[in-house]
Amino acid sequence: MFEKMVLAGVGLICGSLACDLRRCKLVREIVGYGRSESNLKLAKKKGIIDSYFLRPEEFPGGVDFLMMGTPVETIVPLTRAFLPKLEPGCIVSDVGSVKGEIVRGMEKLLPKNIVFVAGHPIAGSEQWGAQAARENLFVGHRTVLTPIKTTDEKALKKVATLWRKVGADVEIMHPDVHDQVLGVISHLPHVLVYALVNALERTHLKGVDLKSYCAGGFKDFTRIASSRPELWRDICLMNRKALGRSLGDYIKYLEQLNRWIKNEKGALLEKEFARAFAVRAEIP
Amino acid sequence: MFEKMVLAGVGLICGSLACDLRRCKLVREIVGYGRSESNLKLAKKKGIIDSYFLRPEEFPGGVDFLMMGTPVETIVPLTRAFLPKLEPGCIVSDVGSVKGEIVRGMEKLLPKNIVFVAGHPIAGSEQWGAQAARENLFVGHRTVLTPIKTTDEKALKKVATLWRKVGADVEIMHPDVHDQVLGVISHLPHVLVYALVNALERTHLKGVDLKSYCAGGFKDFTRIASSRPELWRDICLMNRKALGRSLGDYIKYLEQLNRWIKNEKGALLEKEFARAFAVRAEIP
Numbered sequence: 001m002f003e004k005m006v007l008a009g010v011g012l013i014c015g016s017l018a019c020d021l022r023r024c025k026l027v028r029e030i031v032g033y034g035r036s037e038s039n040l041k042l043a044k045k046k047g048i049i050d051s052y053f054l055r056p057e058e059f060p061g062g063v064d065f066l067m068m069g070t071p072v073e074t075i076v077p078l079t080r081a082f083l084p085k086l087e088p089g090c091i092v093s094d095v096g097s098v099k100g101e102i103v104r105g106m107e108k109l110l111p112k113n114i115v116f117v118a119g120h121p122i123a124g125s126e127q128w129g130a131q132a133a134r135e136n137l138f139v140g141h142r143t144v145l146t147p148i149k150t151t152d153e154k155a156l157k158k159v160a161t162l163w164r165k166v167g168a169d170v171e172i173m174h175p176d177v178h179d180q181v182l183g184v185i186s187h188l189p190h191v192l193v194y195a196l197v198n199a200l201e202r203t204h205l206k207g208v209d210l211k212s213y214c215a216g217g218f219k220d221f222t223r224i225a226s227s228r229p230e231l232w233r234d235i236c237l238m239n240r241k242a243l244g245r246s247l248g249d250y251i252k253y254l255e256q257l258n259r260w261i262k263n264e265k266g267a268l269l270e271k272e273f274a275r276a277f278a279v280r281a282e283i284p
Numbered sequence: 285m286f287e288k289m290v291l292a293g294v295g296l297i298c299g300s301l302a303c304d305l306r307r308c309k310l311v312r313e314i315v316g317y318g319r320s321e322s323n324l325k326l327a328k329k330k331g332i333i334d335s336y337f338l339r340p341e342e343f344p345g346g347v348d349f350l351m352m353g354t355p356v357e358t359i360v361p362l363t364r365a366f367l368p369k370l371e372p373g374c375i376v377s378d379v380g381s382v383k384g385e386i387v388r389g390m391e392k393l394l395p396k397n398i399v400f401v402a403g404h405p406i407a408g409s410e411q412w413g414a415q416a417a418r419e420n421l422f423v424g425h426r427t428v429l430t431p432i433k434t435t436d437e438k439a440l441k442k443v444a445t446l447w448r449k450v451g452a453d454v455e456i457m458h459p460d461v462h463d464q465v466l467g468v469i470s471h472l473p474h475v476l477v478y479a480l481v482n483a484l485e486r487t488h489l490k491g492v493d494l495k496s497y498c499a500g501g502f503k504d505f506t507r508i509a510s511s512r513p514e515l516w517r518d519i520c521l522m523n524r525k526a527l528g529r530s531l532g533d534y535i536k537y538l539e540q541l542n543r544w545i546k547n548e549k550g551a552l553l554e555k556e557f558a559r560a561f562a563v564r565a566e567i568p
Contacts, residue, residue, distance in 0.1 A: 122497070142497070177489055184487050185497050189505055191541060192476055197560035199534050203468050205461055213406070213426070213469050214567045221473055221505065225564040229557035233550050240545045247542045250483050251535060257475060258531045261524045266517050273513035276481035280509040283498045 001026040001162065002065040008033040008078060010043040010052075013095045013121060014069030015133025018048045020166035023135060031060055034070075043130035056081035063087065068094035073234040076105035088113035091155045095121055097182060098238040099146045099175035107150065115152040117159040118175060120144045120182070121168055126226040139167030146175040176242075183242035190224050190232055191247060197225045285310040285446065286349040292317040292362060294327040294336075297379045297405060298353030299417025302332045304450035307419060315344055318354075327414035340365035347371065352378035357518040360389035372397035375439045379405055381466060382522040383430045383459035391434065399436040401443040402459060404428045404466070405452055410510040423451030430459040460526075467526035474508050474516055475531060481509045 005021070007014045010032040021027045032040050032049035033056075040052040053059065059082050066082065068075045075094050086092070092114060096102050099118050106116040123141040125132075143163040147156050160170045173181070200210055214222075236243055260268050289305070291298045294316040305311045316324050316333035317340075324336040337343065343366050350366065352359045359378050370376070376398060380386050383402050390400040407425040409416075427447040431440050444454045457465070484494055498506075520527055544552045 125501070173492070177492060180487070180489055181492055181494060181497060184484055184494065185502050188483070189480060189502065191538070191545075192480065193505075194557050194560040195534065195537055195541060196473060196476065197563050198556060199472070199530065199537060200468055201559065201563045202533070202537075203464070203530070205464055208457070208461060208465055210465060210469065211563070211567050213465060217409070217508070218469050218473065219567050221477075221508065222564055222567075224501070224505070225560045227561075229554050229561050232557050233554040236545050236553060237548055237550055240548065244542060244546050246483065246487070247538065247545070249486070250479065251538050251542065253479055253483060253486075254475075254531065254535050254538070257479060258528060258535065261475075261520050261531070262528050264521055264524065266521055269520060270513050270517040272482060273478050273516050275485065276478040276509045277511075277513050279481050279485045279495070280506055283495050283503050283506075 001158070002028070004029045004031065004060070004063045005065040005067060006031045006033055006059065006063050006082075007049065007067050007069060008082075009069035009071075010034055010040060010049060010130050010133070011069060011128050012132040012137070013124060014067055015043060015048050015130045016123075016135070016137035017067070017095075017121075017166060018043075019133055019135045020138070021162070022047075024165055026162060026165060027065070031063070033059075039130050043133070046130060046133070048130060048133055057085070059085035061085075061087070064090055066090060066092045068092065068096070071231050071234050072096040072098050072102065072238050075102050076109060079106065080109055083109070083114075086114050090114050091117060091158065093117045093119050093159050095119060097124065097186070097235050099144075099178045101238050103146060103148055103175040107148070115155040117151060117155050118146045119159060119163070120146070120178065121163065123168075126224055126228075128228055136167060138163065141168055142171050143168035144171050144173050144178050146173055146178050148175065179239050179242045180246075183239055183246045187235060187239055187243045188246045188250060190227060191236065191243070192250075193222050193225045194232070197222050285442070286312070288313045288315065288344070288347045289349040289351060290315045290317060290343065290347050290366075291333065291351050291353060292366075293353035293355075294318055294324060294333060294414050294417070295353060295412050296416040296421070297408060298351055299327060299332050299414045300407075300419070300421035301351065301379075301405075301450060303417055303419045304422070305446070306331070308449055310446060310449060311349070315347070317343075323414050327417070330414060330417070332414060332417055341369070343369035345369075345371070348374055350374060350376045352376065352380070355515050355518050356380040356382050356386065356522045359386050360393060363390065364393055367393070367398075370398050374398050375401060375442065377401045377403050377443050379403060381408065381470070381519050383428075383462045385522050387430060387432060387459040391432070399439040401435060401439050402430045403443060403447070404430070404462065405447065407452075410508055412512055420451060422447065425452055426455050427452035428455050428457050428462050430457055430462050432459065463523050463526045464530075467523055467530045471519055471523055471527045472530045472534060474511060475520065475527070476534075477506050477509045478516070481506050
């Protein structure tokens with residue numbers, strides 16, 4: 001399917017993708033790029049990549065597929081650094097958790113003969129690095145592709161096929177809709193949980209080690225606070241428009257619940273809790 | 285240890301306790317009380333209780349231990365209904381998730397010869413009813429007992445021993461401190477998750493079934509929204525002082541994060557996320 005692929009950022013997502021592409025013989029050669037040589041060494045040792053390079057100017061020749069898997073803020077600037085070495089016909093894709101700003105950045109950046117297909121496999125977790133890469137990560141998960149009017153149809157089909165072959169359910173969505181969806185189902189929960197863990201840390205009760213009470217439920221609930229802080233800083237900033245709207249609405253709603261709790265509006269409170277209970281039961 | 289015990293509310297907590305007390309031969313006879321006869325029938329069929337009654341005035345004679353496991357708002361009023369039938373020396377205890385108001389209510393209600401020991405086994409989940417009862421539910425979990433100055437020392441020791449014998453780690457705490465702790469680690473997360481699920485329901489994106497994106501992480505994260513709405517209404521109302529304070533602080537903190545996201549204060553945001561990451565890593 002592809003001759004030579006560069007993976008920029010060999011972490012959980014791109015590392016796992018590489019494992020599957022190799023196993024399924026969808027690519028002949030895989031070259032890794034990253035800033036951490038120890039991570040790339042590990043990826044090579046694990047057979048995820050064939051070789052690697054550490055500086056953008058060392059980008060190899062003959063690459064027909066470039067997959068950008070670095071933090072969202074770096075995807076456009078790093079592609080710009082690779083650009084002098086990109087050959088006509090090369091397909092560029094990405095796995096960033098935010099799409100609108102990346103799609104617009106690439107649209108401005110890339111010449112006509114280098115095509116971009118934006119994507120987001122929804123299979124992330126709080127794990128990271130090549131050590132977290134594993135086969136079949138995408139099976140049963142969605143990969144959202146977010147083409148715009150100018151996206152090359154043939155390249156889109158090729159990238160969609162690639163994701164389907166590694167087991168993902170491919171969905172097509174507008175980049176801004178994607179950002180609204182992910183803002184609510186992923187970015188908002190991350191902010192809430194980071195904030196909750198800090199709320200715990202700020203609560204000082206004499207003689208009580210609050211953390212010791214957090215085994216079990218609270219620990220499960222706050223698992224996503226173990227996600228990498230700098231990645232989530234970037235995701236929140238890049239998706240600040242959609243996330244800001246969701247977070248603003250959420251705060252207003254919390255204020256209403258807080259008033260109802262303070263004023264003992266039991267019936268209103270129960271109605272809201274019962275609605276959430278019913279919605280939760282509908283989640284497949 | 286006890287001759288005859290009445291369990292008011294044979295659900296996950298009291299049902300499981302009954303299983304263990306019987307297995308460990310800590311009580312000779314267990315009588316259930318509740319409003320749902322089908323639940324009590326099931327409890328009897330499962331061998332959790334020996335018999336049951338449905339009206340407070342049918343409270344049996346010879347009871348030396350009454351365990352209140354009904355919703356928090358009903359614990360004091362129902363004890364009041366049982367009071368004419370309670371015999372001198374009977375120990376009353378409870379498993380309510382809120383303690384201050386219950387302790388104060390019982391203090392006012394009970395005569396000197398009926399002693400109350402307030403407790404809260406932190407082993408709840410979103411499951412309920414006798415069908416959820418199981419052995420060894422409390423092993424490795426804390427049971428917080430919240431005596432006050434007037435609490436009978438001997439009864440306190442007896443109730444503590446009971447919980448230790450079924451595997452719980454017993455901790456002594458002031459009722460108001462308990463309510464602050466649980467407000468932060470349990471009641472606040474429940475409100476946040478109910479609110480998050482409703483935020484999802486209120487977000488309408490044309491052509492997108494948001495719920496279909498919620499398998500996996502979001503579903504795990506929102507498991508507690510499957511808790512019984514009416515129970516949590518009562519818990520929130522009864523702990524409205526401590527919960528209101530936690531929720532108010534949390535809202536202010538979210539507003540700050542939202543401002544930082546909008547104004548692209550990446551360094552401040554990363555610092556907060558990194559703090560949460562570090563705190564989360566310290567949870568045992």
